[in-house]
Amino acid sequence: MDTPSLTQINQPGAHRKVDIRCDECPIRYRAVCAHCEGDSLDALEDMKFYRSYEPGQRIVWEGDTLDFVGSVVSGVASLTQTMEDGRTQMVGLLLPSDFLGRPGRSVAAFSAVAMGHVTLCCFRRKPFEEMMRTTPQIANRLLEMTLDELDAAREWMLLLGRKSAREKIASFLTILARREAALQRRKPGDRMQVELPLSREAMADYLGLTLETVSRQVNALKREGVIEFQGKRGVVLTDFARLVEESGDDADGGWIS
Amino acid sequence: MDTPSLTQINQPGAHRKVDIRCDECPIRYRAVCAHCEGDSLDALEDMKFYRSYEPGQRIVWEGDTLDFVGSVVSGVASLTQTMEDGRTQMVGLLLPSDFLGRPGRSVAAFSAVAMGHVTLCCFRRKPFEEMMRTTPQIANRLLEMTLDELDAAREWMLLLGRKSAREKIASFLTILARREAALQRRKPGDRMQVELPLSREAMADYLGLTLETVSRQVNALKREGVIEFQGKRGVVLTDFARLVEESGDDADGGWIS
């Protein structure tokens, strides 16, 4: 459950097995490096190193220093905040191509935890910051990504502050479906399948609910025929229009991204 | 209550009366122009124009196009989201030096409303975007500011998702006090006075509560001697330590900014 030491992870062996050439990288055109080419891409390629995390493993603790920044290559990680009495709120989901860490500040404002098996493409902080100064493509791409995240965070504030438990669950499923559909370059429709990337508890932390309420609402949707289960984490959306209705959003939440 | 037409506002007269030279501007070193000097500042000075809004006036509607971006020079504006049935959630407060509008996207994701008398320093979208391309100081400053806002939005998610009504009110007052103290370059302490920049209803929209609950909790804090009122909008924090306790945060929420 603890972060392995640097030496442990920086071993050549650990590297080689996950190494990917940038031009074959699955997140090549969505990550912070998206606009880089030629020399600037080569420079990043030289700097980068990979790290992997097991499900449940802590990537960084809120308040600790993080001596690198990087992109999620595969897997899902959570950004969370915790109060002294243990209440926790997830404040972001890091999906492949999302950026972890804040240039210009080495103390992490939030904890990051691997939700499944996670691989990061990392850059040591100092060289990366230096590179941001000399390569405007990187800073510009990061600005774009940060603006997107800010918009998403603000959307989420509406959900947390104003939506009912039922609406929260429906919104979450709708967003999963829209993202899944976008990846496959088609529209979200009936009988589409999605994988829940989170446990009930993690969903509760994300949605500002308790895990019992999540369980009840999910099963209520099942009972009412809006969704079906397929195995442990699979969900079939049997009635997408109904799901959108239940989410409280207007019909075409224009999420493309 | 409606946004005045462009011509109405762009009249030379309306301009002149609020015009400020950049080197005398109160937000000179905190706004998006903070890192600009010499030529780049001159360029901005040439491009800029001012607009004013009355209390309650809508600056832009969610979904409308906004053909300019700009900085709040004075006053407070809110960024809000509204559901079809009227539920609204404030997703940000724009204070002096804060930036309004998103470069690269002319459709506003959120409504902006003036909470008091507001003055904006505006730039037409296209020239500003062009200038961002040629002047890295601007893009860099905007990145810094956006990262700060993202952190603040995520802090707010914890409040919205997990805090009780009492904790929300206490947190809000604490934040006001910390900002006030920072402006005066001292520590927040007992018997410090703050001005509520928001009505009960606006506070409710900000905190994800109803205005009745806001009223009850504020008055409960008064009854218990944690705060006192001074006139309509003035509040004296008679017991700051207690207020921080009630907020649920650990003692020194390191908010400087």
Next chain:
DNA sequence: CGAGTAATTGACCCACGTCAACTAGAGTGG
């Protein structure tokens, strides 16, 4: 002084949290 808006206060109730028991799988090891 009267009208209009903002704020307070009370009575009621329900959505969701809490606490606790129970079930279903997924390993693990004899």
Next chain:
DNA sequence: CCACTCTAGTTGACGTGGGTCAATTACTCG
């Protein structure tokens, strides 16, 4: 292959924080 444990999820019973509706009060501005 079956007990044995461990974790994740479900379900029920119950209490309450905060929402809703409505009446009242306090300010402000003609």
